[in-house]
Amino acid sequence: MIVLWRLSLDRSLSYKKNCENIKQKVHTRNNLLRHLTSTRWGASLRTTGMALCFSAGEYASPVWSRSAHSNLVDTALIETCRIATGCLKPTSVRMLYPLIGIVPPEIRRAVASRIERVKQQNDACHNHSLVPLRLKSRNS
DSSP: OEEETTEEEOTTOOOHHHHHHHHHHHHHHHHHHHHHHTTTTGGGHHHHHIIIIIHHHTTTHHHHTTOTTHHHHHHHHHHHHHHHHTOOTTSOHHHHHHHHTOOOHHHHHHHHHHHHHHHHHHOSTTOOOOOOSSOOOSOO
16 A cells, blocks of 8 residues: 555555545544534534534545545444534435535535546646747748
8 A cells, every 4th residue: 555645545446445444533623523513613513613624535536536445434424414404314415515515525625526527627737738840030
């Protein structure tokens, strides 16, 4: 296994270990968020959850977003939404994200991937335009 920055690559490029690490990191931060529910921070739980959990859960998401193991991260982020809204497990997942006012993670990852793709296409180093065969003359 190779670790690049904070992204774990395995031989099959399934990103399983990376998704497990992210899930564990979000789970740890969810525990911090649970402790804040009993304090007077109740009004800003959404902001705190976005800052703590969603930022960790979406790190380098354009790389691993199409992995079969991305659902591990999604379950941890669903738990974040449940903590921030105070909803119980019988609440439908489809209803959690509108309640908290956050776009679902799979859509956020798709948008992040699309943004990265546009950046790569517009980058001068990756621009594969045809080079003119001759230089322009100074004296036309």
